[in-house]
Amino acid sequence: MTGQKIAVLGGTGDLGYGLAKRWADAGFDVIVGSRKAEKAETIAAEINAEKPSRGIRGLQNSDAAREADVVAVTVPFEHQQGTLADIKSEVAGKIVIDTTVCLKPPKVGTVQLPPEGSAGIIAEETIGDVARVVSAFQNVPATELRSDGPITCHVLVTGNDKEARAEVVELIGAMGATGISAGPMANSIAVEGLTSVLITINRQFKTHAGIQITNLDGHA
Numbered sequence: 001m002t003g004q005k006i007a008v009l010g011g012t013g014d015l016g017y018g019l020a021k022r023w024a025d026a027g028f029d030v031i032v033g034s035r036k037a038e039k040a041e042t043i044a045a046e047i048n049a050e051k052p053s054r055g056i057r058g059l060q061n062s063d064a065a066r067e068a069d070v071v072a073v074t075v076p077f078e079h080q081q082g083t084l085a086d087i088k089s090e091v092a093g094k095i096v097i098d099t100t101v102c103l104k105p106p107k108v109g110t111v112q113l114p115p116e117g118s119a120g121i122i123a124e125e126t127i128g129d130v131a132r133v134v135s136a137f138q139n140v141p142a143t144e145l146r147s148d149g150p151i152t153c154h155v156l157v158t159g160n161d162k163e164a165r166a167e168v169v170e171l172i173g174a175m176g177a178t179g180i181s182a183g184p185m186a187n188s189i190a191v192e193g194l195t196s197v198l199i200t201i202n203r204q205f206k207t208h209a210g211i212q213i214t215n216l217d218g219h220a
């Protein structure tokens with residue numbers, strides 16, 4: 001599995017930086033994607049500076065998607081659909097991990113899902129005819145991924161392709177986290193809604209909360 005190339009589009013941002021770092025530390029060939037190649041190269045160099053063995057490269061988003069076997073999309077909701085449309089021709093047959101949550105400032109602590117149901121459903125509708133779309137990481141604080149500590153929260157994985165979900169659970173396991181296959185893309189509505197609940201909890205307790213699923217009895 002570590003022979004796979006993973007592109008993290010918008011990997012110059014908060015969540016993507018953490019994913020790129022974690023997968024590089026797990027031995028994957030990681031490419032940070034950005035709208036601007038120079039920005040991608042700068043951030044890749046920054047992540048590598050902490051640990052040169054990471055060997056992360058930076059490319060423009062479409063070039064990164066073309067080179068990769070697996071593509072993670074980590075951009076704000078309002079730019080998700082455009083980013084997916086831009087890379088559609090590069091992701092045929094590939095797993096695309098959508099991390100988007102529909103957050104509408106200033107009320108980001110209130111669930112405000114889109115008319116389609118969820119960002120995951122939008123991703124499925126935008127590129128699901130060519131790519132294997134999976135939704136994940138919506139409840140994972142970027143700070144936890146960017147830290148050097150253990151990833152203690154669980155990662156719910158939804159999508160209509162069961163085998164693709166299982167592969168993403170493995171990719172999550174490789175970075176030292178616990179991924180849990182959580183059903184079809186329709187279930188991403190609940191997962192994405194939970195993010196605003198966590199944001200409200202974060203404000204209350206001044207923390208970066210995540211979720212853990214109980215009673216898995218060693219199955220995850």
Ligand SMILES: NC(=O)c1ccc[n+]([C@@H]2O[C@H](COP(=O)([O-])OP(=O)(O)OC[C@H]3O[C@@H](n4cnc5c(N)ncnc54)[C@H](OP(=O)(O)O)[C@@H]3O)[C@@H](O)[C@H]2O)c1
Pocket residue numbers: 010011012013014015016033034035036039040073074075076077079083099100101102103137138139140141142143
């Ligand atoms: N932050 C978290 O803790 C967290 C946790 C779970 C899920 N998420 C979800 O993950 C996604 C990314 O969150 P984030 O906090 O990492 O976001 P962010 O740091 O605000 O932005 C990520 C990247 O999006 C790209 N971007 C900005 N404007 C764009 C545009 N007009 N078109 C295309 N790309 C654009 C930028 O990359 P370039 O300028 O390099 O192109 C930016 O670095 C969001 O959908 C969020 O809901 C975040």
